Amino acid sequence: MNPEKTDATLRITGDVLRFRHNPFERENALELLRDHSLVIGKGRLLAIAPAVEARHRWPDCPEQDYSGHWLLPGLIDAHGHYPQLAITASWGAALLPWLEQYTFPEESRFDQGEYARDMAARYQRLCLQNGITTPVVFCTSHPLSVQAWFEQAEARNMRSIAGQVLMDRNAPDTLLREHETALEEVQAQIQQWHGRGRQQVAITPRFAATSSREQLRDAGWLMAHTDCLMQTHLSENPDEIRWMLSLFPECRDYLEIYESHGLLGPRSLFAHGIHLSDSEVARLRASGAAIAHCPSSNLFLGSGLFAARHMADAGIPLALGADVGAGPSLNLFAVMARAYEVSRLQSAPLNAAQLLWLATEGAAQTLKLEAHIGRLQAGLEADIIALNPQATENLALRYHRAESEEEALFALLCLGDDRMVAATWLAGEQQQSQR
Numbered sequence: 001m002n003p004e005k006t007d008a009t010l011r012i013t014g015d016v017l018r019f020r021h022n023p024f025e026r027e028n029a030l031e032l033l034r035d036h037s038l039v040i041g042k043g044r045l046l047a048i049a050p051a052v053e054a055r056h057r058w059p060d061c062p063e064q065d066y067s068g069h070w071l072l073p074g075l076i077d078a079h080g081h082y083p084q085l086a087i088t089a090s091w092g093a094a095l096l097p098w099l100e101q102y103t104f105p106e107e108s109r110f111d112q113g114e115y116a117r118d119m120a121a122r123y124q125r126l127c128l129q130n131g132i133t134t135p136v137v138f139c140t141s142h143p144l145s146v147q148a149w150f151e152q153a154e155a156r157n158m159r160s161i162a163g164q165v166l167m168d169r170n171a172p173d174t175l176l177r178e179h180e181t182a183l184e185e186v187q188a189q190i191q192q193w194h195g196r197g198r199q200q201v202a203i204t205p206r207f208a209a210t211s212s213r214e215q216l217r218d219a220g221w222l223m224a225h226t227d228c229l230m231q232t233h234l235s236e237n238p239d240e241i242r243w244m245l246s247l248f249p250e251c252r253d254y255l256e257i258y259e260s261h262g263l264l265g266p267r268s269l270f271a272h273g274i275h276l277s278d279s280e281v282a283r284l285r286a287s288g289a290a291i292a293h294c295p296s297s298n299l300f301l302g303s304g305l306f307a308a309r310h311m312a313d314a315g316i317p318l319a320l321g322a323d324v325g326a327g328p329s330l331n332l333f334a335v336m337a338r339a340y341e342v343s344r345l346q347s348a349p350l351n352a353a354q355l356l357w358l359a360t361e362g363a364a365q366t367l368k369l370e371a372h373i374g375r376l377q378a379g380l381e382a383d384i385i386a387l388n389p390q391a392t393e394n395l396a397l398r399y400h401r402a403e404s405e406e407e408a409l410f411a412l413l414c415l416g417d418d419r420m421v422a423a424t425w426l427a428g429e430q431q432q433s434q435r
């Protein structure tokens with residue numbers, strides 16, 4: 001075989017884990033290609049080939065040897081709040097008191113650019129340490145918090161989706177902005193950041209209770225006049241739902257509040273969706289909207305158990321969210337383990353392939369980014385992680401006992417944390433390494 005003259009600048013060698021098909025549709029969805037190389041150039045995957053062949057075809061291309069490691073697409077965290085990083089693991093509150101006691105005071109600090117930049121940098125570094133290459137986040141209602149986020153993400157060439165939180169009522173004055181002002185600010189952010197490099201702006205009403213009807217209408221207008229995603233919260237907690245219906249008595253259920261303001265469609269991403277009626281599920285399905293399932297957050301705040309298998313069977317696109325700060329960490333493996341436990345409690349357990357799907361390829365689909373990220377395939381962006389399945393004594397013991405790839409993967413998801421993430425690459429550039 002003749003050497004190829006290409007743009008290849010890096011070969012990463014290891015065991016490539018990828019999906020043959022959607023694990024929610026058919027079994028036996030995973031394949032592990034042992035001793036293969038990911039060939040990278042200009043930030044994208046150029047080829048996946050057996051390592052021996054790749055050495056012959058691209059002899060001049062530098063190689064990073066991760067033999068014995070699993071190579072996966074970078075993980076996608078479909079829901080989180082970067083300004084809440086410093087209040088993770090705060091004790092004792094359910095959703096509404098949590099917002100009042102912990103969230104709103106902390107978010108009020110983000111009118112300071114330096115503080116916002118520091119927190120954005122910390123959050124993004126923690127993402128990379130945990131193998132998350134695409135975070136989807138809420139900022140605060142301060143434009144500075146958005147600027148700080150996108151500047152940091154662009155400097156890292158990290159794909160991200162973020163938005164200024166829209167709030168014009170029912171929160172401390174320090175977090176409220178007139179709806180006309182907020183609309184102008186978000187329009188300016190879309191102009192400046194949306195589609196610039198790897199950055200995307202999401203229209204981000206916090207949830208219906210903290211926006212007036214006028215503001216929800218503004219958000220619907222933005223959704224109709226741009227190609228931005230819309231992210232918000234839906235049906236997380238019974239007290240929240242009662243409050244929503246008292247604020248919007250003209251609506252028969254929570255979803256209708258968003259629906260009646262033009263916020264329900266295929267670019268809608270709702271966090272939680274735990275306590276939905278059959279009618280709400282049917283309307284979500286018909287709209288093509290997606291749900292970010294945040295099991296560690298739901299358990300932490302005692303919000304309830306999301307019916308993941310039922311919703312997947314109903315045809316709702318799903319992704320996973322660490323939901324920092326109600327979710328206690330950016331360890332997305334722990335989020336997968338909590339998703340398993342929540343589904344197990346409902347006698348409808350998700351399997352390892354399904355759990356990984358929700359943090360990679362499935363998540364990319366919910367974000368309409370499947371042409372860019374979410375799987376290892378020639379042409380896609382080279383966001384990659386290398387997992388060391390023997391990173392700890394416990395992992396190694398369990399890994400060697402596994403009789404199949406799926407069994408090994410399940411054990412890794414249940415036992416893994418940032419020590420398992422040996423390296424993370426963004427668009428082919430190594431960001432961190434534990435070696």
Ligand SMILES: [Zn+2]
Pocket residue numbers: 079080081233271323
């Ligand atoms: Zn949230």
